[in-house]
Amino acid sequence: MALESGERGMILCLRFQLGETHEAALPELVALAENISPVVQALPPDALLVDVRGAVRYFGLDAAGLGSVLRVRALAHFGIGCSIGVAANPMLARMAARAAAPGTTLVVGDAAEFLAGRPVIALDGVGPSTARTLCSYGLDTIGKAAAAPLAALQRILGARAGRELHERAQGIDRTPVTPDAVSRSLAAERRFDRDELDRDRQRRALLSLAEELGVRLRGEDQVCRSLTLTVRYADRTTTTRTRTLREPTAHSAALIEAAYRIHESLGLQRARVRALALRAEDLIPAERAAHQLTFDEADERARTIEAVADRARAKFGPGAVKPGTLAA
Structure with a gap:
């Protein structure tokens, strides 16, 4: 190229x-x-x-x-x-x-020399299924895919996917580097003193993580659109799962609920967990986020209490107010 x-x-x-x-x-x-x-x-x-x-x-x-x-x-x-x-x-x-x-x-x-001998699955946008399809046609390396006619790739993968593969195999990428705000994502983590099997202790750590992220997001007048949980195990392997939220939020209760749902979906009944990390992603200014109005008095009361707690933390320090479960 x-x-x-x-x-x-x-x-x-x-x-x-x-x-x-x-x-x-x-x-x-x-x-x-x-x-x-x-x-x-x-x-x-x-x-x-x-x-x-x-x-x-x-x-x-x-x-x-x-x-x-x-x-x-x-x-x-x-x-x-x-x-x-x-x-x-x-x-x-x-x-x-x-x-x-x-x-x-x-x-x-x-670029051509760098890409030529690499397996086609190493190319961005090529997953296992697409790689199997390409390999069945003998296009098992990026160099072979680059040499294939565009029309042939489009017959195999479809018009758009074939065109994108043809450009990438040539080393062409038109996407720019998109500058992030310093806080495009916020993360918090907890490492256990010993490998933790107890589900309740893991949930307690998640509660602490989500509460911390909520306080930080509200302090910066930001909301997040997705939440990512990373679980690190005793053997140093990790599992990462991301969930898109129903609406952009910095509300601690919503973050806690989402974190619990991700945790439950992993089925960690016998896993020896060494650390948990929670990351709020796709941040946008709170003023740009729409909030679905409800007639749920409990939700409105929780948000009012949350605002009061934030003012107390700002005045007396981050540890001034915390959930009762974490105060024990």
Whole structure:
């Protein structure tokens, strides 16, 4: 793929090695990257994209050099390492970061050479089902898909999907890096003193996490449109589930209910849980969110009490008011 002058390798993708004590660090890492470039997009749970086209001249470094600066700062400030991909567009940068060894930087020069021998499932937008279909036609690598006629791909996958695959296989990605607000997502986490099997203790931790996120969201006049729960187990594996909320909210009761539903859906009866992390995502200003009016007096009373509790926390500190379950 021919790259326009000035656009070669100007997108960074940083994938951080977020251990169990750093699961909520992504917003802080976004802020760190914004000291280099204002064009930063979070890729929860552990990565971000940085468009450095406006920063290379200011700092007198190329994109890989700026990536090294960010790696050193992440290690110095948070003790977090990362792998870095450098490419001309977000898709290639993400793929390079996935392919880079921890603590190293992989720069994509020739997109066709970088993509050619990789399995077709490594391409963005190609899932297991699509990959099986392509492999049944002998298109098991990205290079073979790139060499296939557009019409053939459209017959196999359909007009739109075939066209998108044809462009991606050529290394073309037209999506920009979309700058996030510093608090595009908010996260909180709890690590248990020992591997926890007790469902009630896990729910108590979820209650604490959702309450914390609710207070922080309301303090910043923001609401979230989705909630993500990450469960880390004793063997260091994780499960992540996201649920879209019925309406954008910062209401603690709604966040708690959603967190409980996600937790129940995982069926963790015998799982040894080491840590839980809850992340409020797709944040928007509260003034832009519509709230469905109801005649539920209990809901209105809960929101009134919540507002009073927030004022008490602002005056006396975050621990001044907490749910009775957590006061025990």
